[in-house]
Amino acid sequence: MGGAGSESPVKRRRVSAATRKELLLETALRTAREEGAGSLTLARLADACGVSKPIAYQHFGSLAGLLAAMFQRVGAEYEETVMEVMAAYRETGTAADSALRALCDAYIACTLENGALHADIGAALVAAGERPGAVFADDAERYCPLVAELVGLDQRTAYALTTAFLGAADRLCEAVIAGRLRQDEAVEVLVRLFPATV
Structure with missing residues (x-):
């Protein structure tokens, strides 16, 4: 019963893989600046960016892969x-x-x-x-x-x-x-x- 007061769920905007990877990388760098690189995990990063842990692994492969991308940046x-x-x-x-x-x-x-x-x-x-x-x-x-x-x-x-x-x-x-x-x-x-x- 979709009355005037009911709201439909907000559709999640799809973003490109490159955009998502950049968001993950920028968030990881911000976290490292604020709390130190040793505080990072892929699970924590995924949670901070609102994506699943497998998505973070898909982009970086491992924590070492994430850190290597940060170091290179x-x-x-x-x-x-x-x-x-x-x-x-x-x-x-x-x-x-x-x-x-x-x-x-x-x-x-x-x-x-x-x-x-x-x-x-x-x-x-x-x-x-x-x-x-x-x-x-x-x-x-x-x-x-x-x-x-x-x-x-x-x-x-x-x-x-x-x-x-x-x-x-x-x-x-x-x-x-x-x-x-x-x-x-x-x-x-x-x-x-x-x-x-x-």
């Missing part, structure tokens, strides 16, 4: 930031010292925003059974061709310089987080570490 933000700076350098003919300053500024800003999260997800991924060497890839190896291009050094020297850059940047970010340095001071110090190379 956060890491991609670093790469995008670096590539944007390098693209501007190539397209506009920016001076190498200006490009180096832009890289220092972008890397420190990105690390302050996402560094702790990236490390936490990586640790959870190792705890889920992944080999540390497979999780924590050599970032210096990834970025050294760009450094070689920027400062005109051979690959071996560029690798050493990139390793020093990343280590110094990470320690400077720790000092900013601890309140010992301002962000702009950290950038300035990082730029001054490499004046002879540009």
Whole structure:
């Protein structure tokens, strides 16, 4: 008896698999930021997104699969930031010292925003059974061709310089987080570490 006061059930909107996966991933990242990556389970994530546990497994396969997708997403933000700076350098003919300053500024800003999260997800991924060497890839190896291009050094020297850059940047970010340095001071110090190379 469908009178005027009765309501029909609201039809659940169908969403694409890609949209659903993105929702799951964004929710997982938000949860990791708020409560730590170690708090995640696929069952909890599925419940938070209003989907069944098998749906979460369908998208990621396992908790390790979810964590790997999260780790890759956060890491991609670093790469995008670096590539944007390098693209501007190539397209506009920016001076190498200006490009180096832009890289220092972008890397420190990105690390302050996402560094702790990236490390936490990586640790959870190792705890889920992944080999540390497979999780924590050599970032210096990834970025050294760009450094070689920027400062005109051979690959071996560029690798050493990139390793020093990343280590110094990470320690400077720790000092900013601890309140010992301002962000702009950290950038300035990082730029001054490499004046002879540009």
